[in-house]
Amino acid sequence: MKPNERSREGRDVTDADTMTPQPPTSSQALLQGRGLSMAFGPVEVLHAVDIDVIPGEVHAVLGENGAGKSTLLKLIGGFHAPTAGQIVMAGTPRTFRDSIEAEAAGIVMIHQELSLVPDLTVEENVFLGHEHHRFGFVDTRAQRRATRELLATLKTSIDVTRRVRQLSVSQAQMVEIAKAVSRDVRVLCMDEPTDVLTGRETEVLFELVRRLTADGVAILYVSHKLDEIKTIADRVTILRDGDKVGTFDIADLTPADMARRMVGRDVSDMYPERQSVADDASVALSLEGVTVPGYAEDVTLSLRRGEVLGVAGLVGAGRTELFEGVIGLRPKQGEVHKDGRAVRWRHPEDAKRDGVAYLTEDRKGKGLLLTKGLRENLTLAALERFARPFTDVRKERAALTDAVREFDVRVARLDVPAGALSGGNQQKLVLARIMLTDPDVVILDEPTRGIDVGTKRQIYFYVAELVAKGTAVVLISSELQELLGLAHRVVVMQDGTVTGIVTGDDINEETIMAYATGLRRDTVSTPNRLEVVDGAR
Amino acid sequence: MARVERAPRPVWREQLARVPWQQLTPLLGLVFLLVIGSMLHPAFLSQTNLFNVLTRSAFIGIIAVGGTFVIIAGGIDLSVGSMAAFLAGAMILLMNVLAGNDMAPLTIVLLGVGMVLVAGLLAGAANGLVITRGRIEAFIVTLGTLGIFRSLVTYLADGGTISLNFQVRAVYRPVFFDSFLGIPIPVWVFAIVAILGAILLHRTRFGRYVRAIGSNQEVARYASVRVERIRTLTYVIQGVCVAIAVILYVPRLGSASGSTGILWELEAIAAVIIGGTALKGGYGHIWGTVVGAIMLSLIGNVLNLTTAISEYLNGAVQGLIIIAAVFLQRGRSGR
Known part of the structure; x- marks a missing residue:
């Protein structure tokens, strides 16, 4: 990866080249940040940023990692005190000593890292610190009822008596949102809320966001997903390296415009040119009838040198668990061959010795x-x-x-x-x-989750460099664009089984989603069929 | 003195600020105790008294060196006191049986030492394997073995005391009471164990893995570290350290009973914690543990020299020092 791939020369794309940022609408602002700066030690990470939030709007905050988005949100949410500048709430300057004071003023934050207590139940978490009391005791029944109602409005059916530890990540995220909504909220700050949600859950979240804004709640929304911001936001404030680039009406920007302003240069060339797999490339890794009990069943696939094998599927399809099983992190049955030799990896160290490396999705x-x-x-x-x-x-x-x-x-x-x-x-x-x-076989599990566009591009080019050197790459990803841009073939999994392997022009969103949701399903049993590689793409 | 005065103020201030005071807390505590002691009694700083303190800290200190590995890896071993009693009882019984067979006393002692090292290794391995293979909390497993070892020694002693054969004792006594190059042998052994432990913990892959596992076991596993094997080995090291302590302990009294080594486990854990090792694992160092063990026996020594505080309050003072030590170090790991 070359440092210059996201060069600073690109900065000459100025913000004023096509349109002027909106003037501040201070008269109607519910919440204003004026000249907010933040320094950690000698390093200033946010430089005099102005932001204004109007009741009933979804105000997106966009920027690369390290651009200062989360810091800005934390200043507004009372988690840090700004080193300079002021927060004005409904015309009155406020100084929040901590997040509790900010919450009392109606600013509620949903964290990037879940802030639920794993060993308390859903209901106990939602009301933690705001318990309902009856005769001096916690009124569990009332809390449960209220929690059920809240979750019903989120169209989520989670048993409120379950402990959070037992929930899936996306369920926990919905509980987190329910908890925030249960407070008397005027400004809801969401930091990458959809990162762990499935498509359907994201839809439900957006519906909820629309309902909240209709009630006059303002939403501050941080996300990396440009299309998502395009869908849900009314205005967007773009940050770059701690500076505000500008605040824009979403209608005036295409996702490409947003990306350009965020990175400071054009990002149309996100993906490297794809090289075809050599015809005589040998099979580096193959699975035959691999079963990881409880997660993946009877999976057969193979991977050649210099190939990027995409692995698509919805959350819970068993992709991560399958490959964790392959390298010995989980018990498995079935046969694994490395370079044509049968291997029995019982521990990641065995796989490492044979030249296989796995990058976890849980950084x-x-x-x-x-x-x-x-x-x-x-x-x-x-x-x-x-x-x-x-x-x-x-x-x-x-x-x-x-x-x-x-x-x-x-x-x-x-x-x-x-x-x-x-x-x-x-x-x-x-x-x-x-x-x-x-390693000469690299398994990358969601390698670009929660990271900014510039770094994503660097990782894509690095993957291309690897396969050019003859390394074989497995790319597990929930971002279809990524698979479309990099993979030579895509294995699609649904509910623990491989429903199809798509190659060539079939690598498109419709086909992959059809397999991922189970609408289409190939009977993939003969290993020979799987080794057909379309290198032409 | 004049040089310091002339030096520009900010420089030494900056240097002073860069000293990792929190990490040095154990050492400062030790210096503090030495100053108090020397003010209380002129004989406190005498070589005899200091060697006496060091010799007495050797048992707990050696056990605590092993405990440092266990605790940094995120575990705990509550069984060490009973294990020491059991190993001492078994060692004495074996040597007595051999003495009945007309063997040379020196051979008997060597056989006893060899047996106790193997037995300590096995006892530690048993703890470690049950914890890692059985996936049971270390606290529970070692609480169980604490009871098992304690009742085994009581059983071996038939409720009384096991005493070492007099001929063997005569040969074995010097191991505790003699000196080499003017330094008592237990102090030598303590020093060697501590140095080997420090090298193992700070300069080898094993030591790095121990710290990684204590910091986040999953991260270590995903980075292809053999977590179970490393954790088991920390208990094996602990067992061997207990055996070494027993080898020094048996010649001191020449006997073992059901009350041998009672509460040693807590003293050893206290020494580790005073020394700055995090009880939740991930961070710690051997020199801190050594200082912690010496401090614990210094407290008793200082209290013996003064009439201001009754020596019956030894435990209370130790307790206060443990809490104070952790209080002073709490800032390091953040909130």
Whole structure:
């Protein structure tokens, strides 16, 4: 990955080139941020940003990772105090000492990281800190009833007596939203709310957003998904590197315009040119009748050198679990061949020795030691190279310097904990870690989840570089565009089984969705059929 | 002195600010105790007294070095005190049986030492395997083995005391009471165990993995670390450390009973925590544990030298110091 791929020269696309930003509408604003700045230590991450939010609007905040979106939201939500500037609520300047004071003023935040207590029930979570009382005791019955009603308005049927730990991520997200709505809310701040939601749940969320705005609630909406913003937002404020680029009416912008303003240059060339797989490329990895109990059943597929094999499917289709089973993170049955040799991987270390690396979809929970340094995180999977037998810190530092350069990790100092990096940079660090093991088969699970457009593009080009070198890549992704742009073939899974493998011109949204939802289903039993590769695409 | 005065103020201030005070808390506590002690009694800083303190801290200290690995990996071992009693009882019984067979006392001691090391290793491996293979909380498993080892030693001693054969004792005694190059042997052993432990924890893959597992087990597993194996090994190290402590303990009294090593587990955990290791795992260092163990025995020593506080309040003072130590270090890991 070259640092220049998202160069700073591109900055000459100015904001005023096609239209003028809207003047502030202070007279009708419900909430205003005036000259908000925020510094962490000596580093200012937000520079004098103005924003105004009108009742009943969906105001999107758009920007790359590290552009300051989450910081802006946290200032408004009372999680940080701004180092300069002012928050004005209905004409009155306010200083929130903490999020509780902001909530009391009607500003409620839905967090990027879920803030539910795993071991409390749904109902207990929704009313945590705002319990209904009766005769001095918590009125559980009233709370349950209210929670059921709330969830019904969200068109979600979740047993309110279940513990949050037992819920799926998307269910937990709906509970989080219900919790926010249960407060007397005037400004609802949502930080990437649809990242973990399925298509249907996103629809329900949008419906709810429309209902709330009809009641005069203002929504501050942070997302990376441009088409989503186009659908739901009324106005959009774009941030870049902590500066405000401008606030625009959504009707005046196409998604491409938004991306251009956000990145500071054209992003039409998001994907590298696809090279066809060599005709004589050997099969690197093949699965025959692989079953991961409870998640995936009788999966047969193969992957050739220099090929990107996309894996599509809805949330819960068993894609992650299948490949976790393959590399030995979960129990599995069936046969796996690496380079034509039957292998029995019982632990990721076995797979690593055979040159297979897996990038987890859960960057924060399973990818990084957030409180440990970048160096420790980078070398964790390949530590045997840096310890014979004693760990060679100097060699590790050199590897870190190299990785930061090669993967363009944007970090001011190398001695910060991994948790201090922005999402995109964290992802580059985990990617650098798995590449340090020198794999020739790389399984990438949602490699661009929750990261900005510029970093996504870097990762796409990196994948292209890998396959050009003959590495085989499995790309599990919920972003169809990504599969369309990169994959040579796409395996579609539904409910634990492979419903189809699409190649060539069949790689389009309609076909993939038809297989993913089970509308179409091929009987894929003969392995020979699966090895047909359409390299022409 | 004059040099310091002339130096530009901001420089030393900056340097002072860069010192990781929170990490040095255990060391500052130790210095504080030494100052108090030397003010209380002129003999406090004498070589004899200090070696006496160090010798007495060796048992807990050696066990606590093993405990540091267990705790950093996110585990806990409550069984070490009973394990020590059981190993001591078994070792003495074995040596007594061998002595009845007309064997040379030195051979008997060597056989006893070998047996106790193997037994400690096995006892630790048993703890570790039940915890990792059986997927049971370390607290529960070691609470169980605490009871098992304790009742086994009581059973072996038939409710009384197991005493070591006198001929063997004569050969074995110097291991605790003698000195080498002017330094008592237990102090040597403590130092060697601590240095080996520090190298293992801070300079090897194993040590890095221990810290990674304690920090986030899932991350370690996904980074292809053999989590179960590493965690089991921390308990094996703990068992071997207990065995080493027993090898030093048996020649001291020459006996073991059902009340041997009572509450050692809590003292060892206290030494680890005073030393700055996080009880929830992920972070810690051996030198802190060594300082923690020395501090615990210094407290008793200081209280012996003064009449201001009754030595019966030893436990209360230790308790306060543990809480104070953790209080002073709480800032590091953030909120």
